[in-house]
Amino acid sequence: MEKIPIIKMGDFLLVSIQVDMHDRLAMALQDDLTIRVAKERSKGVLIDISSLDVVDSFIGRMLDNIAAMTRALGTETVVVGMQPAVAITIVELGLSLENIYTALNVDKGMALLEARMKASVDENDE
Amino acid sequence: MMNNIVRREVIPLLSDEDIVRARKIVRDWTISLKFSLVDQTKLVTAVSELARNTVEHGGGGSALLEMLDDSIRRGIRLTFEDQGPGIANIDQAMTDGYSSRGSLGLGLGGTKRLVNEFDLSSEPGKGTRVTIARWK
Numbered sequence: 001m002e003k004i005p006i007i008k009m010g011d012f013l014l015v016s017i018q019v020d021m022h023d024r025l026a027m028a029l030q031d032d033l034t035i036r037v038a039k040e041r042s043k044g045v046l047i048d049i050s051s052l053d054v055v056d057s058f059i060g061r062m063l064d065n066i067a068a069m070t071r072a073l074g075t076e077t078v079v080v081g082m083q084p085a086v087a088i089t090i091v092e093l094g095l096s097l098e099n100i101y102t103a104l105n106v107d108k109g110m111a112l113l114e115a116r117m118k119a120s121v122d123e124n125d126e
Numbered sequence: 127m128m129n130n131i132v133r134r135e136v137i138p139l140l141s142d143e144d145i146v147r148a149r150k151i152v153r154d155w156t157i158s159l160k161f162s163l164v165d166q167t168k169l170v171t172a173v174s175e176l177a178r179n180t181v182e183h184g185g186g187g188s189a190l191l192e193m194l195d196d197s198i199r200r201g202i203r204l205t206f207e208d209q210g211p212g213i214a215n216i217d218q219a220m221t222d223g224y225s226s227r228g229s230l231g232l233g234l235g236g237t238k239r240l241v242n243e244f245d246l247s248s249e250p251g252k253g254t255r256v257t258i259a260r261w262k
């Protein structure tokens with residue numbers, strides 16, 4: 001079965017969704033990513049959706065679930081690169097992405113994760 | 127006003143892959159009608175939602191695509207049909223956040239906002255038909 005590749009980049013995992021995912025593929029990504037986060041003890045997850053030209057309720061929920069699951073493991077997820085037309089559409093659709101952080105691009109997403117990592121280290125030091 | 131049907135295609139909706147295929151075909155149609163990127167995205171997203179309902183909730187069915195020309199404007203109409211369990215309470219199904227499948231689905235209200243025309247008819251035990259249209 002085809003799979004979405006998950007790339008390890010230092011303390012982070014990077015996923016770039018390049019294909020129009022069918023629902024089973026999206027579910028597989030959700031499971032694979034959560035397992036990899038635990039296995040690699042990742043400190044953050046970046047999901048690049050700049051190639052996705054549609055985010056419907058199923059994909060939106062998958063992204064939200066990934067964020068909730070990785071958070072349960074102590075790791076934050078940032079979704080980056082959402083196309084403006086997709087942003088407009090999901091708001092009208094009424095999709096609420098409650099768990100995910102978003103950033104404009106991979107660089108900004110990485111900076112956000114690093115800032116959050118630092119904040120959590122500072123909290124632990126106190 | 128009369129709608130001329132300039133093009134017609136039937137897409138079977140039986141599996142996950144059929145939902146992807148429906149998205150792709152509708153995307154191609156919106157591009158051929160020179161829909162704006164936002165309008166393309168809205169229609170394709172609406173199609174994805176309804177196609178999934180047909181596959182998951184309706185137990186499979188089909189979508190009829192029609193390209194319309196009413197001599198002033200062009201548009202795309204889609205009719206999703208299944209012979210599934212139907213919808214007992216249509217008002218409830220249209221409410222945002224409602225889904226008969228628990229956490230799955232958003233309700234049809236959001237999908238309705240993405241299109242210009244939306245018509246739902248359903249009979250419990252017989253099936254569901256949803257017709258949407260979006261004009262250029």
